[in-house]
Amino acid sequence: MSSSLLRKRADQLKPLIYLELRQFLNSIKNTFRTPKRLIPALFIGAWMFSWFMQMMLFVGGATPSRRGFGMTAILKHVPVEMIIAGTFILLSFGSLVVVYQAFSSGSLIFSVAHIDFLFPTPIPRRTVLLVKLIKDYLKYGFWVAFFFIFFGAPALWGLNLSLFPYGLVSIAALVAYLLFVVNVAHTVNLIFTFGFERLKQAGAVIKVALLIGLLSAVAFGIYQYVQTGNSYVSVLWAANSPVVKTVFAPADWCSVLLLSPLRAMTPDDYFHLAALWILAVMSFALLLSRNENIYEPSLGVSIKFAKRKVAMRSGDYTGVRLERMLEKGATSAGGFAIPPFGKGAVALLWKSLLGKYRMSRSQLLLMLVLPAVVVFIIQKFVPSSALLHNIPFALLYITFVLSMTAQPEMRAELKHANILKAMPIASWKVMLAQALYGATYLGAGVIMFAISMWTLVPQTRGDLLVICTLASPFIGFACVSATIIPAILYPDTRDVAQNYICNLLGFALVSIAIIPTLVLGIMLLGIAGISYYLALMIICAVNVIVGAAGISIAGAVFGRFDPTNE
Incomplete structure (x- = not known):
């Protein structure tokens, strides 16, 4: 029974996987066949390769005392705890914004072609969601690894440090945290889109709780700054406030793991890395277990995104602003009425x-x-x-x-x-x-x-x-x-x-x-x-x-x- 179910799932996945691979290969072929795409791609690729090689040669050819380009001297005046606190604040604020917006707007964005041709097919919605999530996960992982290596390798080399192997720990931690936040946002959007009045009050309470957590951190920081006048200590207090540390514990783990190439790994760090991936897998399973229709909340945001993308490609920035204004329910631009002035x-x-x-x-x-x-x-x-x-x-x-x-x-x-x-x-x-x-x-x-x-x-x-x-x-x-x-x-x-x-x-x-x-x-x-x-x-x-x-x-x-x- 289980083997037949697996075979059925595999048969449902085959056309979707073939569709994604065919789209990817067609985009590569179109790039090579179209000069207006090929020429910029070659220029950008050559620039990226030359920049990376020049940085490697320049940093590698410098003496150990000159490799830092001043970075080592600057880091001496910046405590590691301050860097961790700053990273933690950025991760926490970013995840808070993503989850907060999920209560009112979805983030599962499909192309117009998928909306027109894939949604009406008899392929189960969970299968479509699975392929969409895997595609997004691969995209997130690629860009995280690319930017971390592209910018992190020269910087670490300048500090006489190596990207490997602990740089891989940083990449794995950031990818796991990103997947966890994205899965939670998708799940929240599905639940509260179809919850109607039953969950409307609960959603309002959760949003207020998130804002209270943020305000408590700000209050902790301001109180400490008034007491000591030290901005470093106030930022550390804001980041280490009990409410923030509890609610955003995964962000705290990730912020520490991101600096693995700069500090020694501890057994707790390996435990936190495993915990981040467990949270990512559990949130993924929770998202796939939902029975709500994924097409309905993603339809509106996908169409809005497509219109905005067309306006940006055409260079019509006024159209982009009008589209955003209409999304907010406004019918005219805001601001004080200012009369015309001058001629010509x-x-x-x-x-x-x-x-x-x-x-x-x-x-x-x-x-x-x-x-x-x-x-x-x-x-x-x-x-x-x-x-x-x-x-x-x-x-x-x-x-x-x-x-x-x-x-x-x-x-x-x-x-x-x-x-x-x-x-x-x-x-x-x-x-x-x-x-x-x-x-x-x-x-x-x-x-x-x-x-x-x-x-x-x-x-x-x-x-x-x-x-x-x-x-x-x-x-x-x-x-x-x-x-x-x-x-x-x-x-x-x-x-x-x-x-x-x-x-x-x-x-x-x-x-x-x-x-x-x-x-x-x-x-x-x-x-x-x-x-x-x-x-x-x-x-x-x-x-x-x-x-x-x-x-x-x-x-x-x-x-x-x-x-x-x-």
């Missing part, structure tokens, strides 16, 4: 600024919070006062990075170039409005970082911080005007080759646009030794000229080419 290019710039304000509220909130968090971490983990004094130079690097992130927004805006061209506005004015739009939010982000540095790092309070803050918007204007040009030449965001070439050219042009600033900074401050503020005026004027040149080129290209690709 000024009105176009005002429209772009208001669109960012009303449609990207989460990004603006992140702009307020992230700088303070990053600067606080730097202030705590950088031991040298001289290094802290020179941190304002990081504002120039932030400007460079943020100017690159402005390109996707620019390409999304240029999707409506047929409307822009019909307006009685000169091409260079349209490009000027786009560049000023990107430079405005770039400058706002830099100013938030500067305020955080001034507030949290007293060593930065000086002329250097003022100079870098004032120069960053002008440098950003030059860089953003340069990144517009490839966005016009390669506007089709659905083409993989165009995306890669556009990003590559954008990086090259931004690098060229920032060269005058670097050269002038070295010559005026390092060689000529003139005052900071005189050098600032010269650098700002040069960046305005570079930005104007970029706007002129972009305007000429915009006037001759059709960015809509229609």
Whole structure:
């Protein structure tokens, strides 16, 4: 009887396994047969291989005293308990968010092809769920191992440590914990989707309990900080609060095991590794034992994810934001009503600024919070006062990075170039409005970082911080005007080759646009030794000229080419 049941299960699994293998092989064949997929894949593969080999040769060729690149000195000032506590907080918070969202939204995402052709088949739902879970598990395991080896091997080698064999323990622990959290989230979503009113109150109680656990940890940390004024001790208290340690015990085990290459393994560590895998297997069995229909909770989230994916592939970021807004039940963008302003290019710039304000509220909130968090971490983990004094130079690097992130927004805006061209506005004015739009939010982000540095790092309070803050918007204007040009030449965001070439050219042009600033900074401050503020005026004027040149080129290209690709 059991053999016939196993044979029946195997017969049900065969078509699903064949389907997954055939899709995987077809994707590989399509990559080799399609140049627009093959060329980026070869470039990315070559870059990853060369980066890995260069790191291995560079680190391996260094003397043991120089291998750390400063990492060993930094780790001397950071207790291992602090690293474990930070890792534990990240794992706990991530798992809390995943499980909390599972009460209202599923995470079993199927493709549109599966919804159309696989759901109506007579194949049992548990069999479909089993194959889906195995596929997801393999994907999670691959990416965890890949990133851990890709970034962990050079870092550990720089510390005269080996990734093997204890790095495998870290990978196994993280994979087991990830599978456990995912299985619990899937199970919670299935139970509370079909529980209706009977379990609605229970779900509310559980969510409140999770929030109370989080707030208790914060209260423990704040109390200890008020008592001692020591941020290290307060973080340790928050991580070691009784409620948090009890509820998130698996995260505690995983955070310790992740640092296995840096510390000696104990018998308790092996026990915790086995316990994590037992929890992963038990949660997997519990999920498969549920009798609820897995298709119903996954149908809505799969369709939403598919719509969002199509909008992102088409470069329609406004469509992505509208989709997210509709998911929340809103029918219009929030925020205070702000009247129109200006005419022509000024009105176009005002429209772009208001669109960012009303449609990207989460990004603006992140702009307020992230700088303070990053600067606080730097202030705590950088031991040298001289290094802290020179941190304002990081504002120039932030400007460079943020100017690159402005390109996707620019390409999304240029999707409506047929409307822009019909307006009685000169091409260079349209490009000027786009560049000023990107430079405005770039400058706002830099100013938030500067305020955080001034507030949290007293060593930065000086002329250097003022100079870098004032120069960053002008440098950003030059860089953003340069990144517009490839966005016009390669506007089709659905083409993989165009995306890669556009990003590559954008990086090259931004690098060229920032060269005058670097050269002038070295010559005026390092060689000529003139005052900071005189050098600032010269650098700002040069960046305005570079930005104007970029706007002129972009305007000429915009006037001759059709960015809509229609």
